Amino acid sequence: MLEGGIWLGHRRLRLIFGLMTLAVMAMIFFFSAQPGAESAMLSGGITEWLARFIDDGFDLQPPEVRAAVILFLDHVTRKLGHFCEFALLAFCLRLWWETLTNRHASLLAWGCATLYAATDEIHQLFVDARGAAVKDVLIDSAGALTGALAAYVLIVLIARSRARKEASLSCP
Numbered sequence: 001m002l003e004g005g006i007w008l009g010h011r012r013l014r015l016i017f018g019l020m021t022l023a024v025m026a027m028i029f030f031f032s033a034q035p036g037a038e039s040a041m042l043s044g045g046i047t048e049w050l051a052r053f054i055d056d057g058f059d060l061q062p063p064e065v066r067a068a069v070i071l072f073l074d075h076v077t078r079k080l081g082h083f084c085e086f087a088l089l090a091f092c093l094r095l096w097w098e099t100l101t102n103r104h105a106s107l108l109a110w111g112c113a114t115l116y117a118a119t120d121e122i123h124q125l126f127v128d129a130r131g132a133a134v135k136d137v138l139i140d141s142a143g144a145l146t147g148a149l150a151a152y153v154l155i156v157l158i159a160r161s162r163a164r165k166e167a168s169l170s171c172p
Contacts, residue, residue, distance in 0.1 A: 017096035024089045025116065031085070032120050036129025043081065047074040079139055086140040087147035089113045094151030106148045113144030 034042065051058045051069050058066065093109035117140030121132035 014096060014098070017092055017098075021089065021092040021096050024085070024092055028085050028089065028116070028120055029123070031081075032123050032130070033127055034130075035127060039130070043074060043078050044070075046081075047077045050077060079136075082136055082139045083143035083146075085143065086113050086117055087143035087150070089116065090144035090147035091151045092147075094148045095155075098151075098155060106152045109148040109151070110141070110144050113147070114141040117141060117144065 031039070031042075047070055051066070051073055055061075055069075058069070061069070090109045090113040093112055094105055097105040097108060114137070117137045120140070121134075121137055124130040125132050
């Protein structure tokens, strides 16, 4: 059913997914190249915004409560950022490689994104005040698996929708 690919013949669409893949890889590289202090400042700003978004009265809380919330949310924000970056990477990869058989393209997208996660952690070893963590590769890999599966589901839904449409057009 999906052997031919749903974008087959749509070179522009495949080009867009290819460019999106490269853009996501560049974004991940850029974030990893930030020195520790710069990275902490960026995630800290996101964390504070999130704390205020969740709790309108966040600024009215005692300083020790705000500090504990920020500490917890910062950890969650950083790990969720890892997960989402690599989910997006695998999603884009999977859609770029859509003309491959589904099982292989999904596994390939997950594997390539996981490999990129490992090289990303190695890259961080050479950045000031940053380090590598196997735990981050595992989080990235889980995100990549989620992204590859989400793209697969999208492809299946589009293919089924097209098949139904073609079947209804061919029926008298």
